[in-house]
Amino acid sequence: MVERIQPGDAVHPGHPVTVNRYGPTTRANHWVTAVSLILLAISGLALFTPSLYFLTTLFGGGQSTRILHPWFGVVLFISFFVLFAQLWRANLPARVDIVYLSRIKDVLAGHEENLPELGKYNAGQKGVFWGMAFLILVLIVSGVVIWDQYFGEATAIPTKRVALLVHSIAAVLIICVFILHVYAAIWTRGTLRAMTRGTVTGGWAWRHHRKWLRDLVGQRKIGPAE
Amino acid sequence: MSGSIVNAGPRTAVSNPPVQDMPSYFGEQDLVRRSATPDLPPPARQLTPVAKLIDVSKCIGCKACQSACVEWNDTTPAIGENVGVYTNPHDLTENMFTLMRFTEWVNPDTDNLEWLIRKDGCMHCADPGCLKACPAPGAIVQYTNGIVDFIHENCIGCGYCVKGCPFNIPRISKADHRSYKCTLCSDRVAVGQGPACAKACPTQAIVFGTKEDMKRHAAGRIEDLKSRGFAHAGLYDPPGVGGTHVMYVLHHADKPHIYADLPDDPRISPIVQTWKGLTKYVGLAAMGFMAVGSVIHGVFARPNRVSSEDEENAEKLVGTVAPQPPSQPEERG
Numbered sequence: 042m043v044e045r046i047q048p049g050d051a052v053h054p055g056h057p058v059t060v061n062r063y064g065p066t067t068r069a070n071h072w073v074t075a076v077s078l079i080l081l082a083i084s085g086l087a088l089f090t091p092s093l094y095f096l097t098t099l100f101g102g103g104q105s106t107r108i109l110h111p112w113f114g115v116v117l118f119i120s121f122f123v124l125f126a127q128l129w130r131a132n133l134p135a136r137v138d139i140v141y142l143s144r145i146k147d148v149l150a151g152h153e154e155n156l157p158e159l160g161k162y163n164a165g166q167k168g169v170f171w172g173m174a175f176l177i178l179v180l181i182v183s184g185v186v187i188w189d190q191y192f193g194e195a196t197a198i199p200t201k202r203v204a205l206l207v208h209s210i211a212a213v214l215i216i217c218v219f220i221l222h223v224y225a226a227i228w229t230r231g232t233l234r235a236m237t238r239g240t241v242t243g244g245w246a247w248r249h250h251r252k253w254l255r256d257l258v259g260q261r262k263i264g265p266a267e
Numbered sequence: 268m269s270g271s272i273v274n275a276g277p278r279t280a281v282s283n284p285p286v287q288d289m290p291s292y293f294g295e296q297d298l299v300r301r302s303a304t305p306d307l308p309p310p311a312r313q314l315t316p317v318a319k320l321i322d323v324s325k326c327i328g329c330k331a332c333q334s335a336c337v338e339w340n341d342t343t344p345a346i347g348e349n350v351g352v353y354t355n356p357h358d359l360t361e362n363m364f365t366l367m368r369f370t371e372w373v374n375p376d377t378d379n380l381e382w383l384i385r386k387d388g389c390m391h392c393a394d395p396g397c398l399k400a401c402p403a404p405g406a407i408v409q410y411t412n413g414i415v416d417f418i419h420e421n422c423i424g425c426g427y428c429v430k431g432c433p434f435n436i437p438r439i440s441k442a443d444h445r446s447y448k449c450t451l452c453s454d455r456v457a458v459g460q461g462p463a464c465a466k467a468c469p470t471q472a473i474v475f476g477t478k479e480d481m482k483r484h485a486a487g488r489i490e491d492l493k494s495r496g497f498a499h500a501g502l503y504d505p506p507g508v509g510g511t512h513v514m515y516v517l518h519h520a521d522k523p524h525i526y527a528d529l530p531d532d533p534r535i536s537p538i539v540q541t542w543k544g545l546t547k548y549v550g551l552a553a554m555g556f557m558a559v560g561s562v563i564h565g566v567f568a569r570p571n572r573v574s575s576e577d578e579e580n581a582e583k584l585v586g587t588v589a590p591q592p593p594s595q596p597e598e599r600g
């Protein structure tokens with residue numbers, strides 16, 4: 042299966058080679074998503090357990106935390122689904138994902154020489170992507186059900202109880218996925234610049250996403266030297 | 268019941284209050300539960316539990332209690348609209364803490380139409396679901412005498428209490444976004460007076476006193492009802508919520524639901540219990556595990572670094588294809 046090249050991805054010869062991975066709109070959108078997710082997690086955790094209630098002071102108290110939290114959610118929902126539209130194709134599952142997952146020990150140990158050549162995303166990244174997409178959908182739907190200020194009359198109390206439970210479980214899961222995502226980006230050195238400067242080095246692409254690099258080179262997505 | 272000069276707690280609503288000033292006989296130090304406060308110090312003393320008893324069979328539906336409640340609590344319910352039933356307003360509101368609910372019920376055994384009138388309002392549960400659900404420290408408190416009270420300045424208006432309550436009682440104000448319900452007239456009880464609604468009731472269908480006294484009083488009423496053909500007369504003090512500090516005498520205690528959907532066996536919803544119990548502990552553990560796991564991996568696994576070999580390989584790969592003529596590097600959108 043030949044992966045469609047994401048628009049904007051290109052290789053620039055040089056020393057080192059640089060590879061465009063994310064354009065400015067994707068990056069901006071990613072950071073809006075990131076910031077809103079962090080604000081959501083903090084404000085949500087404040088209402089999740091009494092031991093973290095003190096976090097409400099960051100938002101100006103309990104009442105304003107209650108007001109702001111759902112609005113952060115709306116921002117996250119919109120920004121994430123723009124991101125989704127930009128990235129979903131490259132995140133479709135491929136056969137190589139199974140091989141990758143079956144060698145998860147090598148992944149954790151950083152033995153990438155034992156892994157197959159990967160496209161733009163590995164199975165872990167795809168998992169984060171689809172996990173986020175699913176959980177954000179669950180969170181926005183259950184969140185609207187318990188957003189009583191505007192939708193209080195729309196559903197009955199038994200429905201709201203289920204929504205509260207689902208919302209809290211989904212929130213726990215998305216925070217776990219978030220931690221995984223952030224940690225993986227830090228542990229895999231050279232990754233963060235993809236979301237700051239928009240580029241990675243050729244070596245990074247060679248090491249982690251060789252098939253993606255080969256596809257870019259093979260399809261002559263080669264830009265000017267940098 | 269105490270009739271001494273010191274304020275030692277509950278009095279009936281019937282007796283007139285003493286005229287001299289009275290200090291409040293319970294307060295902050297008598298809390299047995301406080302919302303979102305797991306480390307509340309245990310109270311030093313146990314107050315005599317109080318209760319309000321509502322004898323449904325004696326109620327004439329005059330709504331004097333509703334008026335008294337509005338009057339005492341200084342609320343201003345909106346002018347309603349008559350839709351052909353006596354229940355007015357149509358539901359409890361943040362300005363109407365108690366509501367007479369009227370039901371026309373045909374008794375299948377006698378084929379008689381019975382007009383059931385139930386005074387709805389907070390039941391002051393011994394195990395209050397509202398308090399369990401509340402995320403704001405001190406927004407809901409429970410005193411050792413059984414009164415469950417909302418402390419409005421601590422309320423954040425999230426409405427969790429509404430979902431936690433098995434009786435559908437609290438209401439969130441659209442004006443100040445705080446939750447309201449019957450206080451059991453805690454401010455009156457504290458200074459030796461009975462609740463305003465009980466005071467106003469012309470038939471003494473509502474009475475107030477110690478929970479023990481109220482149970483004894485109810486037993487007498489139930490005996491009387493049974494002698495008059497209500498074989499299933501009984502006390503509504505549901506054990507599923509640990510008993511309540513507002514109780515009913517029902518002439519058909521075997522089917523509470525006929526009284527405008529009074530729950531037959533109320534208890535805190537298991538969904539709410541799971542949300543406030545298991546989910547919280549497992550959730551915190553899971554998030555903690557992820558965070559700690561990341562740190563441990565970060566410490567023990569060497570960072571996944573790109574080697575100079577990787578860079579050379581990439582350069583070789585790219586070098587095999589002739590680069591296009593150089594131009595200005597473009598920004599992509």
Ligand code: SF4
Pocket residue numbers: 302397400401402403406407417421422423424425426427428429437439445446
């Ligand atoms: S609305 Fe107020 S009283 Fe009710 S659960 Fe929320 S903070 Fe607690």
Ligand code: SF4
Pocket residue numbers: 388389390391392394395396397398415431432433434435436437448
């Ligand atoms: S009836 Fe509802 S509001 Fe009243 S104490 Fe019980 S749970 Fe709380």
Ligand code: SF4
Pocket residue numbers: 332335336337339340364365388448449450451452462463464465
């Ligand atoms: S006890 Fe007080 S607040 Fe409660 S219904 Fe009676 S009058 Fe109203």
